[in-house]
Amino acid sequence: MRVLSGIKPTGNLHLGNYLGAVKQWVAMQDAIQAQGGETLYFIADLHGLTEWIAPAELSANTIEMTATIVAAGIDPDRSILFNQTRVPQHSELAWLLNNVARVGWLNRMTQFKDKAGKNREGASVGLYDYPVLMAADVLLYNTTHVPVGEDQKQHLELARDIAAKFNLDYDIDLFTPPEPMVSAEAPRIMSLRDASTKMSKSNPSEQARVNLVDDDDTIAAKFRKAKTDAEPLPDTVAALTDRPEAKNLVTIYAALADLTPDAVITQYAGQGFGTFKPALADLAVAKLGPIRDRMLRLLDDRAEVGKLLDQGAEKARALAAPTLLKAQRAMGLHV
Numbered sequence: 001m002r003v004l005s006g007i008k009p010t011g012n013l014h015l016g017n018y019l020g021a022v023k024q025w026v027a028m029q030d031a032i033q034a035q036g037g038e039t040l041y042f043i044a045d046l047h048g049l050t051e052w053i054a055p056a057e058l059s060a061n062t063i064e065m066t067a068t069i070v071a072a073g074i075d076p077d078r079s080i081l082f083n084q085t086r087v088p089q090h091s092e093l094a095w096l097l098n099n100v101a102r103v104g105w106l107n108r109m110t111q112f113k114d115k116a117g118k119n120r121e122g123a124s125v126g127l128y129d130y131p132v133l134m135a136a137d138v139l140l141y142n143t144t145h146v147p148v149g150e151d152q153k154q155h156l157e158l159a160r161d162i163a164a165k166f167n168l169d170y171d172i173d174l175f176t177p178p179e180p181m182v183s184a185e186a187p188r189i190m191s192l193r194d195a196s197t198k199m200s201k202s203n204p205s206e207q208a209r210v211n212l213v214d215d216d217d218t219i220a221a222k223f224r225k226a227k228t229d230a231e232p233l234p235d236t237v238a239a240l241t242d243r244p245e246a247k248n249l250v251t252i253y254a255a256l257a258d259l260t261p262d263a264v265i266t267q268y269a270g271q272g273f274g275t276f277k278p279a280l281a282d283l284a285v286a287k288l289g290p291i292r293d294r295m296l297r298l299l300d301d302r303a304e305v306g307k308l309l310d311q312g313a314e315k316a317r318a319l320a321a322p323t324l325l326k327a328q329r330a331m332g333l334h335v
């Protein structure tokens with residue numbers, strides 16, 4: 001098994017990114033490697049360019065997100081951790097695959113439609129072509145499994161189609177069709193102010209999200225002030241269905257404590273939020289505080305974090321180069 005996943009360096013990570021993505025990466029690092037597999041994780045800085053971002057912000061985000069990922073438990077000696085730019089084979093393969101992917105396929109991508117909205121003509125070509133670069137990211141390493149959120153499944157289907165068409169068009173068995181891994185354990189964390197929208201860096205209120213850089217008091221205050229209802233917690237998870245705010249807090253508690261929501265409900269059935277929220281605040285501080293502290297310590301020496309990326313990129317290039325060469329040769333490029 002070869003597992004690969006990427007994240008865009010779009011800004012400070014929040015609890016949703018941690019529980020929904022990074023924590024799953026850490027779990028996979030352990031589980032996959034125990035089975036003799038490999039894990040590769042990268043900062044998708046090239047994908048970060050598809051919507052305008054200030055250059056200084058993009059480069060700072062790349063370093064800060066790397067520090068957060070390492071602080072959260074990705075070990076650069078055990079997983080290959082790098083940024084896309086440092087492995088030029090991603091861009092090179094993306095160009096080759098541009099000639100395999102069909103316009104009709106890209107026209108069906110819902111993320112482009114959502115992000116471009118009514119301004120289709122004004123969207124960057126990069127935003128439109130985003131899924132082909134993502135296919136290159138995955139196919140370059142003969143990745144077998146890709147942990148992603150639900151919204152990225154369509155892009156992986158496209159990567160499978162591109163792999164199959166390349167293999168057919170050039171009569172070669174080069175690319176492995178990747179399997180998306182939408183983990184049943186990866187929770188979807190909702191806003192602490194409005195549980196009908198997901199926790200996101202674009203939530204208008206700071207109170208809606210817990211950032212991984214928040215200090216202990218801020219974390220605790222955000223949970224204490226989280227929107228809830230007046231009822232005590234029920235004795236079944238099913239009874240939370242129509243109580244999205246309560247359900248969200250139980251989901252967060254369970255994910256942070258590595259428990260099932262059922263186990264949390266069993267423990268807190270009949271208790272009010274006057275008890276549950278402080279317990280959740282304490283748990284969150286206990287779990288997130290050490291990650292934040294490690295991250296800040298790593299960021300004391302940003303150049304050192306950059307070096308980790310360089311070392312990871314060197315290992316990634318060694319895996320990527322032979323695949324790119326095979327693709328170039330298969331297509332008749334003189335290399």
Ligand code: ADP
Nearest residue numbers: 016017020021149187188189190198199200201
């Ligand atoms: P944001 O919504 O803050 O812009 P991104 O879309 O950049 O976050 O997502 C980065 C990663 O974090 C993706 O793997 C995504 O599935 C995960 N993620 C983002 N928000 C949440 C959330 N609220 N709950 C669970 N996972 C999330």
Ligand code: TRP
Nearest residue numbers: 004005006007008044047134137
């Ligand atoms: N598109 C992914 C996202 O928005 C990030 C990403 C880029 C990615 N390349 C990837 C994820 C390759 C998995 C594999 O979350």
